[in-house]
Amino acid sequence: MKPETSQPKADTNSSGGSRSGIPWLAVGSIPVAAVGGYFAQGEAAPWLIAAGSAALTFVAAALFAPSESAGAGESSSSSSSSSSPSSSPSSSSPSSPAKTSDPRFTASSGRSIEAREVANDVLVRAIEVRSTERTALLDSVGDAIVLVDSHGETRFANHAAGVMLGEAATQAGTRHAIEALPSGVFRAVQAVINSGGSERRRIETELTNKDATPVVILVNLVGHTDRLASVIVRDVHSEREADRMKSEFVAKASHELRTPLASLRAYAELLADGEVEDENQRCEFAGIILSETGRLGALVDRMLDIGRIESGMARATYEQVDFSDLASKCVDEQQGEANRRMISLKLARSDRGAFASADRPLMKQVILNLLSNAIKYTPDGGEVSVEVDTDNLARTVVVSVRDNGLGIPEHALPRLFGKFYRVENHEKFAKGTGLGLNLCRNIVEAMHCGQIGVDSKVGVGSRFWFAIPMDQAARKAA
Numbered sequence: 001m002k003p004e005t006s007q008p009k010a011d012t013n014s015s016g017g018s019r020s021g022i023p024w025l026a027v028g029s030i031p032v033a034a035v036g037g038y039f040a041q042g043e044a045a046p047w048l049i050a051a052g053s054a055a056l057t058f059v060a061a062a063l064f065a066p067s068e069s070a071g072a073g074e075s076s077s078s079s080s081s082s083s084s085p086s087s088s089p090s091s092s093s094p095s096s097p098a099k100t101s102d103p104r105f106t107a108s109s110g111r112s113i114e115a116r117e118v119a120n121d122v123l124v125r126a127i128e129v130r131s132t133e134r135t136a137l138l139d140s141v142g143d144a145i146v147l148v149d150s151h152g153e154t155r156f157a158n159h160a161a162g163v164m165l166g167e168a169a170t171q172a173g174t175r176h177a178i179e180a181l182p183s184g185v186f187r188a189v190q191a192v193i194n195s196g197g198s199e200r201r202r203i204e205t206e207l208t209n210k211d212a213t214p215v216v217i218l219v220n221l222v223g224h225t226d227r228l229a230s231v232i233v234r235d236v237h238s239e240r241e242a243d244r245m246k247s248e249f250v251a252k253a254s255h256e257l258r259t260p261l262a263s264l265r266a267y268a269e270l271l272a273d274g275e276v277e278d279e280n281q282r283c284e285f286a287g288i289i290l291s292e293t294g295r296l297g298a299l300v301d302r303m304l305d306i307g308r309i310e311s312g313m314a315r316a317t318y319e320q321v322d323f324s325d326l327a328s329k330c331v332d333e334q335q336g337e338a339n340r341r342m343i344s345l346k347l348a349r350s351d352r353g354a355f356a357s358a359d360r361p362l363m364k365q366v367i368l369n370l371l372s373n374a375i376k377y378t379p380d381g382g383e384v385s386v387e388v389d390t391d392n393l394a395r396t397v398v399v400s401v402r403d404n405g406l407g408i409p410e411h412a413l414p415r416l417f418g419k420f421y422r423v424e425n426h427e428k429f430a431k432g433t434g435l436g437l438n439l440c441r442n443i444v445e446a447m448h449c450g451q452i453g454v455d456s457k458v459g460v461g462s463r464f465w466f467a468i469p470m471d472q473a474a475r476k477a478a
């Protein structure tokens with residue numbers, strides 16, 4: 001005998017009556033809506049309803065079959081319980097399930113209906129949880145994912161699709177997503193669908209984003225057997241831009257390397273052929289070879305240094321550095337060249353020192369580079385000065401290198417810290433690699449979270465400056 005608690009309640013019974021007519025439609029609509037919500041975010045497309053109904057029939061059949069046999073087995077005991085005074089109120093009513101000819105309206109069948117309802121609720125909950133999890137998973141992907149049919153109508157679109165293709169693209173049953181993509185994508189979608197789900201395609205194309213900027217996108221198309229296709233869109237604009245910059249770097253580097261190499265070869269050939277009889281000229285040519293070799297070495301070193309910093313392989317060793325002291329050492333090192341060019345070289349520094357946590361050799365490289373540039377691009381007899389200061393409010397040490405030299409035209413300023421950039425005409429004035437300032441910027445900004453900049457006027461002179469956070473905490477916060 002079944003325990004009393006398994007007896008159907010009066011209201012359950014009445015609803016059970018309605019379910020006996022169309023047994024699982026009411027509960028079946030919930031998984032349909034849940035699955036529909038997963039694919040169509042609330043809008044169940046006709047195919048979805050059809051699929052849901054099929055699933056519904058299957059679920060109903062699966063759940064109904066075992067309970068029928070259970071009901072048959074329980075019929076004798078349920079008839080005895082129906083005569084019991086503790087039977088449910090419905091059992092005594094004229095329409096009591098125990099008295100109906102339909103076996104499903106027996107008390108025991110009422111219990112099986114309740115059991116089925118519980119099983120169904122569990123099933124619905126499981127579908128809902130699964131659906132929510134899958135939507136969350138797809139929404140966490142950075143690529144736009146759109147499921148479309150052969151008419152180009154959206155069945156499902158994830159969050160990234162809304163961001164990349166516009167919010168309307170996520171509306172199920174519309175063609176907004178496919179229309180936001182170049183027309184070739186829809187033709188390819190149809191092709192993969194017509195292949196019966198066996199084909200995959202990859203298209204690299206351009207998309208105009210909401211700021212009217214063209215961006216490069218990579219579209220992956222995957223056909224499914226049920227005449228649907230997944231359209232996965234990735235923004236590869238920055239990757240392509242990085243590729244372009246890499247190729248540009250290689251082209252410029254090769255050019256810069258070829259120039260000193262050509263000159264080295266020419267002078268070496270002259271000496272090797274024995275065509276230079278004059279001893280002084282031979283010495284001069286050997287000197288040129290030496291200086292070009294040095295330039296080549298410096299170029300390669302800078303390229304390697306920049307490459308190491310940009311790839312994150314360069315490691316800095318931070319220590320308390322007195323920038324006043326360091327600047328003084330750099331001035332001493334450049335004094336000989338300044339004297340040779342009759343350039344007055346001065347240092348203005350704080351007596352209390354200017355301390356910041358930094359990598360000493362790297363900082364020396366920055367100061368020396370700015371200082372040698374100032375001397376290089378200042379005519380003989382000019383003035384160059386180095387100032388070291390502290391900004392206690394910003395908690396930074398600021399180093400400035402001033403000159404009254406050539407100056408830099410305004411149009412060149414934004415490109416000055418780029419790779420291989422040299423101001424036109426400066427080439428005639430002094431030799432260089434066009435990589436020094438880029439290396440300085442990498443050391444200051446990427447390795448010390450500092451700032452670097454320039455103020456300049458043609459014919460008046462320039463002031464290059466950089467600021468380094470005084471301590472590690474300030475650097476991390478910067």
Ligand code: ADP
Binds near residue numbers: 416
């Ligand atoms: P380079 O080895 O050519 O000097 P840099 O990267 O150090 O390379 O400098 C890039 C360009 O910036 C130089 O070629 C020059 O045209 C300009 N420049 C740098 N410093 C100065 C300065 N103090 N005065 C004028 N122009 C400068």
